[in-house]
Amino acid sequence: MTATAxxxxxxxxxxxxxxxxxxxxxxxxxxxxxxxxxxxxKLDLYNTVCVSGxxxxxxxxYFLKTYGFHSLHGRSLPxxxxxxxxxxxxxxxxFGGDGDLFSIGGGHFPHVARKNTDLTCIMMDNHIxxxxxxxxxxxxxxxxxxxTTPFGxxxxxxxxxxxxxxxxxxxxxxxxxxxxxxxxxxxxxxxITHKGFSYVNVISPCLTFNxxxxxxxxxxxxxxxxxxxxxxxxxxxxDKAMNPPAGKVYSGIFFKTQRPxxxxxxxxxxxxxxxxxxxxxxxxxxxxxx
Amino acid sequence: MSDLIIRIGGEGGEGIISAGDMxxxxxxxxxxxxxxxxxxxxxxxxxxxxxxxxxSKDEIKSEGTGFNVxxxxxxEALDKNRSQLIPGTVLVYDYPGGDIExxxxxEGVTCYAIPMSKIAKKDxxxxxxxxxxxxxxxxxxFDIALDSLKDTIREKFGKKGQAVVDTNMKAIEAGxxxxxxxxxxxxxxxxxxxxxxxxxxxxxxxxxAVGLGALIAGCNFLSCYPIxxxxxxxxxxxxxxxxxxxxxxxxxxxxxxxxxxxxxSYAGAKAMTSTSGPxxxxxxxxxxxxxxxxxxxxxxxxxxxxxxxxxxxxxxQSDLFMAVHGGHGDAPRVVLSAENVADxxxxxxxxxxxAEKFQLPVLLLTDGSLGFRTESIKRPDPKKxxxxxxxxxxxxxxxxxxxxQLAKSGVSPMSIPGEVGGAYISTGLEHGESSAPSFxxxxxxxxxxxxxxxxxxxxxxxxxxxxQGDGPADVGVISWGSTLGTVREAxxxxxxxxxxxxxxxxxxxxxxxxxxxxxxxxxxKKILIPEVNKQGQFAEILRGKTGIDAISYPIYGGGPFxxxxxxxxxxxxx
Numbered sequence: 001m002t003a004t005a006x007x008x009x010x011x012x013x014x015x016x017x018x019x020x021x022x023x024x025x026x027x028x029x030x031x032x033x034x035x036x037x038x039x040x041x042k043l044d045l046y047n048t049v050c051v052s053g054x055x056x057x058x059x060x061x062y063f064l065k066t067y068g069f070h071s072l073h074g075r076s077l078p079x080x081x082x083x084x085x086x087x088x089x090x091x092x093x094x095f096g097g098d099g100d101l102f103s104i105g106g107g108h109f110p111h112v113a114r115k116n117t118d119l120t121c122i123m124m125d126n127h128i129x130x131x132x133x134x135x136x137x138x139x140x141x142x143x144x145x146x147x148t149t150p151f152g153x154x155x156x157x158x159x160x161x162x163x164x165x166x167x168x169x170x171x172x173x174x175x176x177x178x179x180x181x182x183x184x185x186x187x188x189x190x191x192i193t194h195k196g197f198s199y200v201n202v203i204s205p206c207l208t209f210n211x212x213x214x215x216x217x218x219x220x221x222x223x224x225x226x227x228x229x230x231x232x233x234x235x236x237x238x239d240k241a242m243n244p245p246a247g248k249v250y251s252g253i254f255f256k257t258q259r260p261x262x263x264x265x266x267x268x269x270x271x272x273x274x275x276x277x278x279x280x281x282x283x284x285x286x287x288x289x290x
Numbered sequence: 291m292s293d294l295i296i297r298i299g300g301e302g303g304e305g306i307i308s309a310g311d312m313x314x315x316x317x318x319x320x321x322x323x324x325x326x327x328x329x330x331x332x333x334x335x336x337x338x339x340x341x342x343x344x345x346s347k348d349e350i351k352s353e354g355t356g357f358n359v360x361x362x363x364x365x366e367a368l369d370k371n372r373s374q375l376i377p378g379t380v381l382v383y384d385y386p387g388g389d390i391e392x393x394x395x396x397e398g399v400t401c402y403a404i405p406m407s408k409i410a411k412k413d414x415x416x417x418x419x420x421x422x423x424x425x426x427x428x429x430x431x432f433d434i435a436l437d438s439l440k441d442t443i444r445e446k447f448g449k450k451g452q453a454v455v456d457t458n459m460k461a462i463e464a465g466x467x468x469x470x471x472x473x474x475x476x477x478x479x480x481x482x483x484x485x486x487x488x489x490x491x492x493x494x495x496x497x498x499a500v501g502l503g504a505l506i507a508g509c510n511f512l513s514c515y516p517i518x519x520x521x522x523x524x525x526x527x528x529x530x531x532x533x534x535x536x537x538x539x540x541x542x543x544x545x546x547x548x549x550x551x552x553x554x555s556y557a558g559a560k561a562m563t564s565t566s567g568p569x570x571x572x573x574x575x576x577x578x579x580x581x582x583x584x585x586x587x588x589x590x591x592x593x594x595x596x597x598x599x600x601x602x603x604x605x606x607q608s609d610l611f612m613a614v615h616g617g618h619g620d621a622p623r624v625v626l627s628a629e630n631v632a633d634x635x636x637x638x639x640x641x642x643x644x645a646e647k648f649q650l651p652v653l654l655l656t657d658g659s660l661g662f663r664t665e666s667i668k669r670p671d672p673k674k675x676x677x678x679x680x681x682x683x684x685x686x687x688x689x690x691x692x693x694x695q696l697a698k699s700g701v702s703p704m705s706i707p708g709e710v711g712g713a714y715i716s717t718g719l720e721h722g723e724s725s726a727p728s729f730x731x732x733x734x735x736x737x738x739x740x741x742x743x744x745x746x747x748x749x750x751x752x753x754x755x756x757x758q759g760d761g762p763a764d765v766g767v768i769s770w771g772s773t774l775g776t777v778r779e780a781x782x783x784x785x786x787x788x789x790x791x792x793x794x795x796x797x798x799x800x801x802x803x804x805x806x807x808x809x810x811x812x813x814x815k816k817i818l819i820p821e822v823n824k825q826g827q828f829a830e831i832l833r834g835k836t837g838i839d840a841i842s843y844p845i846y847g848g849g850p851f852x853x854x855x856x857x858x859x860x861x862x863x864x
Contacts, residue, residue: 017726045713046707046708046709046710046711046712046713047707047708049557049707051553061715062715062726062727065713066713067707067712067713067714067715068713068714068715068716068717069553069556069715069716069717070715070716070717070718070719071549071552071553071579071718072549072575072576072579072718075545075546075549075576075579078541078542078545078546078547078549078550078553079549079550079552079553079556080553081539081546081549081550081553082511082513082549082550082551082552082553082554082555082556082557082559082561083553083554083556083557083707084553084557085511085537085539085550085553085554086510086511086537086553086554086555086556086557086558086559086561087557087558087559087706087707087708089708090557090707090708107542107543107546108542108546110542111541111542111546262539266537266539269532270532270535270537272532273532273533274533275532275533275534275535276533276534276535277534277535279533279534281505281506281672282672284502284505284530284533285492285502285669285670285672286492286669288492288493288494288498288502288669289491289492289493289669290315290316290318290319290442290491290492290493290666
């Protein structure tokens with residue numbers, strides 16, 4: 001993480017591109033929370049890269065003044081991995097939606113998590129495909145009626161992103177609400193500061209296409225994790241992720257631990273190999289002498 | 291004699307490949323030119339495996355036609371090669387004691403029955419030494435660098451202790467002793483010594499050559515996914531990249547591999563991935579992103595038999611359409627193809643240079659037989675390569691950086707994260723000059739034109755294709771990839787017969803160097819295009835771009851052309 005010489009205010013991170021989101025979209029709250037977190041961490045505009053896939057929420061990097069990489073549908077995590085590995089001094093933050101990260105990109109998540117890749121991933125979870133106008137996503141409620149499921153979704157189960165992240169080895173797992181930008185900003189700050197792969201599930205309602213998981217529902221449903229929740233242990237974290245009180249949704253940090261990161265291990269491996277940028281190539285070539 | 295081809299056939303896992311590698315290395319050390327050819331089953335153990343080595347005192351252009359000597363480790367190998375045991379060839383076979391049940395007599399073929407299994411198993415009590423028995427024997431009978439072979443064995447096994455060296459040496463001597471006791475050499479094949487031992491050579495496989503080329507080019511990032519027959523590129527670089535402070539990661543799939551590469555390139559790395567057909571299929575959408583976002587990257591595709599899982603260990607050049615036209619939308623890319631192992635080094639450097647200079651994806655096509663084969667080649671001198679790096683954005687006071695600023699060449703300076711004032715969004719969405727999304731007809735037209743403009747310069751950036759032969763010709767042969775070497779040899783043979791034949795050897799297969807191709811075709815009455823795929827893919831692309839109505843000569847049996855096949859076709863169409 002690199003801090004700027006002069007402190008920037010949250011608004012200083014905002015670009016002059018106007019968001020394309022519907023009025024009232026939860027993603028505005030996330031954008032605000034991100035700007036506040038970046039400002040609080042004094043992130044340097046030029047050493048920060050925001051990476052995304054495709055979807056409403058994946059447009060977020062355009063609305064910031066940092067570097068950005070608007071990749072392909074589902075491919076934000078592996079693109080971000082390449083960026084971070086190529087230049088570890090960059091702060092790399094990944095943004096995306098539930099379809100992007102857990103459906104088309106769902107195959108990447110387990111590996112980025114288990115490798116403890118040095119990234120922060122912020123998911124804007126609205127339980128629906130918004131940009132294609134309302135189809136069920138992997139996090140949609142079971143039986144949901146939507147554009148391609150007029151008789152209800154036949155999928156018997158939904159993805160629980162928190163449990164998914166926990167079981168695949170993410171070392172920081174949290175949940176926040178777009179309607180509570182203050183807490184969101186604090187959690188994002190902690191996620192960015194965390195060493196290794198951190199995952200923040202942000203419930204960010206889509207008021208245009210999802211008439212079930214609405215802002216009003218979540219406004220009342222969100223409760224903070226109990227004060228006695230031990231977020232250093234995996235099993236209680238899984239229990240809280242999978243068994244919230246009926247009709248309620250937890251916010252807060254479910255799990256936080258330290259484990260060697262991919263970059264740390266790659267660094268050790270290079271050390272063992274005797275890494276030298278100026279290695280004489282003639283020696284490399286001469287290894288092929290008969 | 292100046293040229294000898296020895297083929298060894300047996301069961302996968304019998305040590306044929308390691309034995310073959312050793313004799314190739316020994317011969318190269320003794321100053322002979324070598325080119326090996328391997329064919330093995332897709333399974334780890336069992337099935338027919340073949341290793342062929344061509345030795346020569348002169349430059350070797352291809353695997354050659356057939357063999358002079360065949361060494362059969364078992365009955366299956368003998369049966370598979372029986373039709374090629376033509377008068378004048380030599381058969382060395384495992385008898386008695388192996389699974390070949392009776393003595394072999396073939397009209398005009400010199401047959402040496404050597405109980406290789408028995409010597410190894412019964413006499414030496416070392417079942418695994420059968421390959422070494424054969425090795426000593428072949429080296430002795432055909433006079434191929436025996437002293438050098440012994441040195442190679444001492445070095446190779448020295449690390450494992452003197453006992454291991456002695457055991458292998460005993461096996462080498464046992465094969466030779468048996469031959470001396472039982473036979474008097476009656477065949478004419480004696481390789482002998484090189485006229486001059488060139489010390490400035492290396493022996494290297496096609497896949498390693500790609501890795502070496504990458505290192506010379508300054509590659510510092512590779513993301514891979516295991517796939518036959520490309521894995522050796524990553525295996526080699528996994529040893530070498532960390533030593534130059536580079537990064538190699540194995541991703542969860544080929545999509546992630548190329549995504550890693552594009553991310554790394556965006557962040558300033560010189561990045562590549564290596565794969566084969568199924569992997570390249572998965573990478574198509576990301577290749578489109580690389581074209582659209584103008585990200586330099588190199589994708590090496592070691593072709594294998596397709597479609598689908600196809601024939602993973604067999605030879606084919608059938609990914610050309612995909613390399614050139616795969617993916618959706620109008621996306622410019624560059625496709626190079628390597629003729630031989632030396633070319634694999636040079637063209638990998640060229641691929642990086644083009645990718646960096648023109649900020650687009652460059653695909654380098656090789657194939658399984660080129661990837662696996664080893665050749666003795668002139669030692670590359672890193673100083674002799676020109677290395678090109680991307681044009682970087684240099685911030686000037688008050689300027690607003692326009693990542694996709696229109697430029698005559700189509701190439702606009704690229705900023706790298708960390709550069710103050712250079713922030714932009716790299717994007718797969720259509721955009722204006724600033725990189726902000728834009729779907730206006732004006733922007734789509736001018737940005738498409740910008741991206742395609744680069745191809746016009748690339749046809750001049752790559753040296754013009756070499757013309758073999760001169761004057762007007764009755765037949766002009768144009769081919770690509772490793773078929774070029776075979777064409778070279780066939781055309782030499784045809785010209786030696788007095789036929790009016792010439793050839794063109796393009797290395798840049800997309801965009802086509804149309805000017806040179808048309809000029810070449812204008813001097814030929816007919817154009818013949820041999821290539822190893824069903825559809826005649828290069829012939830079709832060439833016809834589409836140049837209107838040249840070539841005679842397509844596709845083969846697709848899982849193996850490469852022989853020079854004789856192409857020579858016969860030339861005679862037929864002339």
